[in-house]
Amino acid sequence: MIVTLTLNPSLDRTIDVDRLVQGTMTRARSARIDPGGKGVNVSRALLANRAPTVAVVTSGGADGEQLVRLLEGDGIAVHAVPVAGRTRSNVTIVEPDGVVTKVNEPGEPLSRKELDAVADAVLAEAEGASWVVACGSLPPGVPFDIYARLCEFFASAGVRVAVDASGPALPAAVGAGPHLVKPNRDELAEAVGRPVASVGDAVEAARELRERGAGTVLASLGADGAVLLDEDGVTVGTAPVAEPRSTVGAGDALLAGFLAAGARGAPALAEGLAWGAAAVRLPASRMPRPDDIRRDIVRIDTRPDLGRSLIA
Ligand SMILES: Nc1ncnc2c1ncn2[C@@H]1O[C@H](COP(=O)(O)OP(=O)(O)OP(=O)(O)O)[C@@H](O)[C@H]1O
Numbered sequence: 001m002i003v004t005l006t007l008n009p010s011l012d013r014t015i016d017v018d019r020l021v022q023g024t025m026t027r028a029r030s031a032r033i034d035p036g037g038k039g040v041n042v043s044r045a046l047l048a049n050r051a052p053t054v055a056v057v058t059s060g061g062a063d064g065e066q067l068v069r070l071l072e073g074d075g076i077a078v079h080a081v082p083v084a085g086r087t088r089s090n091v092t093i094v095e096p097d098g099v100v101t102k103v104n105e106p107g108e109p110l111s112r113k114e115l116d117a118v119a120d121a122v123l124a125e126a127e128g129a130s131w132v133v134a135c136g137s138l139p140p141g142v143p144f145d146i147y148a149r150l151c152e153f154f155a156s157a158g159v160r161v162a163v164d165a166s167g168p169a170l171p172a173a174v175g176a177g178p179h180l181v182k183p184n185r186d187e188l189a190e191a192v193g194r195p196v197a198s199v200g201d202a203v204e205a206a207r208e209l210r211e212r213g214a215g216t217v218l219a220s221l222g223a224d225g226a227v228l229l230d231e232d233g234v235t236v237g238t239a240p241v242a243e244p245r246s247t248v249g250a251g252d253a254l255l256a257g258f259l260a261a262g263a264r265g266a267p268a269l270a271e272g273l274a275w276g277a278a279a280v281r282l283p284a285s286r287m288p289r290p291d292d293i294r295r296d297i298v299r300i301d302t303r304p305d306l307g308r309s310l311i312a
């Protein structure tokens with residue numbers, strides 16, 4: 001069982017337009033709503049591939065109720081913690097040439113009591129779980145070390161913790177010794193305070209995060225694939241997609257595939273890359289099902305070309 005935690009979930013509204021012109025009124029061609037937030041997507045991808053999961057989310061107002069209804073409608077086990085603030089809506093605008101504009105709301109603050117209720121929910125669900133996966137931005141005012149505290153708590157309880165965080169929450173979590181972190185290229189660069197322009201830069205940055213406390217670093221590099229650094233060493237992989245439709249949630253699909261495959265070495269990286277590429281071929285934040293996943297396109301390299309520049 002994999003427990004995901006999304007403190008700042010969302011209703012993801014995806015709007016298709018012919019052309020987006022800033023400062024004008026644009027009529028949409030179509031619109032859809034998906035349950036959103038990084039941990040939520042990890043659970044969606046796991047369930048779509050029959051891996052047992054439960055999603056712990058905060059839920060506020062009518063939008064929070066809709067989020068829970070959508071998740072339950074998909075058959076996902078949800079542990080919703082009621083909160084006073086409204087669940088946010090994040091908007092993705094898609095143009096026919098694939099250009100994507102995304103606007104994420106900050107979310108609403110959580111009270112001390114609400115945070116305690118979230119902690120109780122994660123604790124209850126983590127009983128017997130293989131992983132607790134804490135993902136996504138923190139609502140305003142939530143302490144940046146909350147994921148770090150989660151790592152410290154579960155280290156003594158013997159449950160592995162994976163963290164997908166940005167900003168100061170990532171280095172804080174790394175220092176608390178998580179089993180796994182999944183930064184993207186920007187998050188990796190911010191965490192080490194230098195640019196990540198090549199595969200070698202990504203490997204060096206991942207090495208630094210391991211030295212600071214992370215057990216495994218799974219760094220996602222968009223179209224350049226991913227770098228895995230764990231106790232077995234460095235593995236780099238790619239899974240090219242000729243015509244990407246939407247990269248929203250691709251990192252979550254990568255992480256879900258990696259965990260579902262056992263989170264160790266090249267086979268898990270290959271599975272994650274296959275799920276990530278499948279997500280990119282699907283519209284909006286649709287998570288891949290078994291039929292969408294092609295493992296034959298994955299290329300794994302245990303002796304990567306460290307000098308290879310990443311796509312700008
Ligand atoms: N253009 C692309 N072509 C092929 N694969 C891609 C592309 N973009 C993303 N991917 C796949 O998806 C994975 C995650 O992408 P990325 O590094 O953009 O994650 P992310 O920023 O965490 O995404 P999100 O936050 O939307 O989930 C990559 O490691 C890769 O496997």
Ligand SMILES: O=P(O)(O)OC[C@@]1(O)O[C@H](CO)[C@@H](O)[C@@H]1O
Pocket residue numbers: 008010012035036037038041090104135136137138166248249250251252285
């Ligand atoms: O604002 P955050 O928490 O960083 O990211 C939230 C989000 O962009 O991440 C998911 C894709 O990974 C979307 O479902 C959601 O809208």
